[in-house]
Amino acid sequence: MKSGHSGPSTSHAEALSHLRLACEVARIRADEVVLPADADIVVDGLRLHYLDWGTQGRSPLLFLHGGRLTAHTFDLVCLALRKDFHCLALDQRGHGDSDWSPTLDYGPDANARDIAAWIEQLGVKAPVLIGHSLGGLNAMTYAADAAESLAGIVLVDVGPGVQAAGTQRMISHAIDDPGPGPFEDFVARAVEFNPRRDPRLLRRSLLHNLRQLPDGRFAWKHDPGRATPEYYASIKASVERLRERVAEVTCPVFVVRGAESDVYGDSDAARFAEVLPDGRWARVESAGHNIQGDNPRGLVSVLIEFLAEVARRPGGPWGSGGLTGRNADAMEGPR
Numbered sequence: 001m002k003s004g005h006s007g008p009s010t011s012h013a014e015a016l017s018h019l020r021l022a023c024e025v026a027r028i029r030a031d032e033v034v035l036p037a038d039a040d041i042v043v044d045g046l047r048l049h050y051l052d053w054g055t056q057g058r059s060p061l062l063f064l065h066g067g068r069l070t071a072h073t074f075d076l077v078c079l080a081l082r083k084d085f086h087c088l089a090l091d092q093r094g095h096g097d098s099d100w101s102p103t104l105d106y107g108p109d110a111n112a113r114d115i116a117a118w119i120e121q122l123g124v125k126a127p128v129l130i131g132h133s134l135g136g137l138n139a140m141t142y143a144a145d146a147a148e149s150l151a152g153i154v155l156v157d158v159g160p161g162v163q164a165a166g167t168q169r170m171i172s173h174a175i176d177d178p179g180p181g182p183f184e185d186f187v188a189r190a191v192e193f194n195p196r197r198d199p200r201l202l203r204r205s206l207l208h209n210l211r212q213l214p215d216g217r218f219a220w221k222h223d224p225g226r227a228t229p230e231y232y233a234s235i236k237a238s239v240e241r242l243r244e245r246v247a248e249v250t251c252p253v254f255v256v257r258g259a260e261s262d263v264y265g266d267s268d269a270a271r272f273a274e275v276l277p278d279g280r281w282a283r284v285e286s287a288g289h290n291i292q293g294d295n296p297r298g299l300v301s302v303l304i305e306f307l308a309e310v311a312r313r314p315g316g317p318w319g320s321g322g323l324t325g326r327n328a329d330a331m332e333g334p335r
Contacts, residue, residue: 025200
């Protein structure tokens with residue numbers, strides 16, 4: 001049961017410096033730049049790591065990263081929203097600093113069980129799940145059985161009807177990964193795969209997702225056993241099953257796509273939002289598939305609108321505990 005905890009170490013000051021630079025590049029204005037607290041839960045014998053950004057007592061937002069990423073992919077989004085919400089981000093099984101499954105059990109059903117246990121052990125009530133790519137699929141799988149327990153769901157560049165070419169590009173990139181090597185090789189490959197990103201930020205974000213081997217080389221923290229054609233075929237089958245259960249996801253659902261994404265198109269998002277019992281969608285400009293990395297400011301802006309809508313719902317699960325009057329007035333987005 002391997003874990004990713006053997007990553008390169010950075011000091012507290014270095015991590016803060018990086019976060020300040022990331023805020024500057026993304027034009028995110030935060031009242032205070034702070035680092036999250038690290039915490040763990042145990043589910044079915046697996047230790048799952050998560051980041052807790054605070055603030056206790058606020059309405060909870062639970063973030064689920066995409067495949068091959070980590071909880072840190074949402075750092076800027078959580079930092080921008082932490083004043084008004086209790087933001088928590090999970091390293092899903094086989095990713096980041098969470099344990100790997102000894103049986104390669106990485107399907108949406110297993111992840112949905114993890115989400116259920118995470119919510120129960122945290123003791124949070126009526127969270128909004130915000131899932132990118134694979135994390136969105138896992139959120140929908142959970143919601144198909146437990147929509148009444150959620151205040152809402154945000155799906156970041158994912159849903160039924162994904163574009164085959166873009167999806168295959170991502171799968172090929174994962175399956176063709178060359179394996180362990182020098183750190184600079186990982187940087188070069190990351191810049192080539194996503195040229196939108198600032199190379200300085202890519203270098204630092206990679207440190208969250210890499211572990212150093214005894215021989216000095218680096219390897220991904222995520223379990224390479226996931227990257228098989230069989231695994232991706234099972235994900236595709238899960239998406240198809242979700243089509244049949246859309247009517248069971250009765251909580252508010254917000255579908256967000258990147259304007260430059262080759263994975264999910266406008267028509268895909270619009271069709272999915274239309275068939276959901278309570279759906280809506282939006283496009284974030286200057287962003288590809290990884291919206292939270294490409295344009296976190298744009299993602300925060302549309303999230304604020306949706307979260308304010310959830311808070312205003314008469315008789316909604318957040319009730320008067322969503323946004324206070326002061327916070328509702330202040331939710332103008334980063335400037």
